[in-house]
Ligand SMILES: Nc1ncnc2c1ncn2[C@@H]1O[C@H](COP(=O)(O)OP(=O)(O)OP(=O)(O)O)[C@@H](O)[C@H]1O
C-alpha cells in the first residue's frame with residue numbers, strides 16, 4: 233500500500249524521517265506514542281496513521297484526556313452501567329468499545345491521572361475493559377495511539393506518569409520536530425496556507441516578498457504550524473497589498489529577525505573575509521535560487537540607496553546599472569519611495 237500523507241505538507245529531511253516511520257508502522261497494530269510541541273501536527277499525523285492502517289474503514293475515536301475531568305474521563309473511556317453514579321440513568325458504552333475494530337486516539341495522555349493510568353494499562357495488556365459500575369469484562373480489539381506535548385520520560389522521573397504505562401505506550405515512538413527545525417517547509421506551508429485563505433476569502437493570490445520570506449524562516453515559531461496557519465489567515469484579511477512586505481509582519485517576527493542581530497552577523501562575515509554564498513547558505517534560509525538571488529539583490533539595492541542618501545542617479549552609479557533599471561527594480565519591490 234502506498235502511504236497516503238494527504239494533508240501533511242512538508243518535505244524537509246526531518247519530516248521525511250517521520251513519513252518513513254509512518255509508512256512502516258501504519259499497517260501494524262503496534263501502539264504508537266507521538267510526541268512534539270503544541271501545534272506541530274500530532275493529530276494530523278495520527279489521523280494519517282489510521283487512514284493508512286488496515287483499520288481505515290473502522291472507527292477512529294479521539295479523546296482529549298486533558299480536557300475532561302477525572303471522574304468523567306473514566307466513564308468516557310470505559311463506559312458505565314445504569315446506576316453506576318448519580319447521573320447514570322442509562323448504560324453507555326465508552327470510547328474503547330466505540331473504537332472496537334478501529335483506532336483509539338488518546339490525546340494529551342500526559343495529563344491523565346495516575347489512578348486512571350493503571351486502568352489504561354490493564355485495558356492495553358488484557359485487551360478487555362470493564363464499564364464503570366459493571367461486573368463483566370468485555371473483549372475489545374483496539375489499536376491505541378497516544379500523543380503528548382510533555383516530555384513523558386521526565387514525567388516518569390518526576391513520578392507523575394507510570395513507568396510501566398510509558399513503556400507499554402512507547403513501543404513505537406514518533407517525534408514531530410518543531411517547525412523551526414523544518415527549514416524550507418516554513419515557506420512551503422506559508423504559501424500553501426496563504427493560497428488556501430486567499431481562495432476562501434475570495435481575494436487575488438498574494439505573494440510573499442523575498443525579505444519577508446527570510447524573516448519568516450528565521451522566526452522561532454513557538455506555536456509551530458498552528459501559529460503559522462493562523463498568521464497566514466490574518467494576513468489574508470488584513471494585508472492590503474498583493475505582496476506581503478516585512479512591515480506587514482507582526483512586530484515579534486520583525487524583532488526575532490531583528491536588524492541588530494543581522495548587522496552583527498554581517499560584521500562577523502566581513503571580519504572573516506569575503507566568501508561567496510554556498511548551496512548550504514541557500515538551504516539554511518530555505519529559499520529557492522530565485523528568492524535567494526532576489527534577497528541578495530534587494531540588500532545591495534537598499535545599501536546603495538542608503539550610501540547615496542536616496543539620490544537615485546548616484547545609487548545607480550554605485551551599482552553599475554542605469555537609473556531606469558534601478559527604478560524598475562525598486563518599483564517591483566515596492567521600495568520606490570522608501
Ligand atoms: N505538516 C502540516 N501540513 C499541513 N497542516 C498542518 C501540518 N501540521 C499541522 N498542520 C495544521 O496545524 C494545526 C495544528 O495541528 P494539530 O492539531 O495536528 O497539532 P497538535 O500537535 O495536535 O497540537 P496540540 O498539541 O496543540 O494539540 C491544524 O490546523 C493542522 O491541520
Ligand SMILES: [Mg+2]
Pocket residue numbers: 274275339
Ligand atoms: Mg492536538
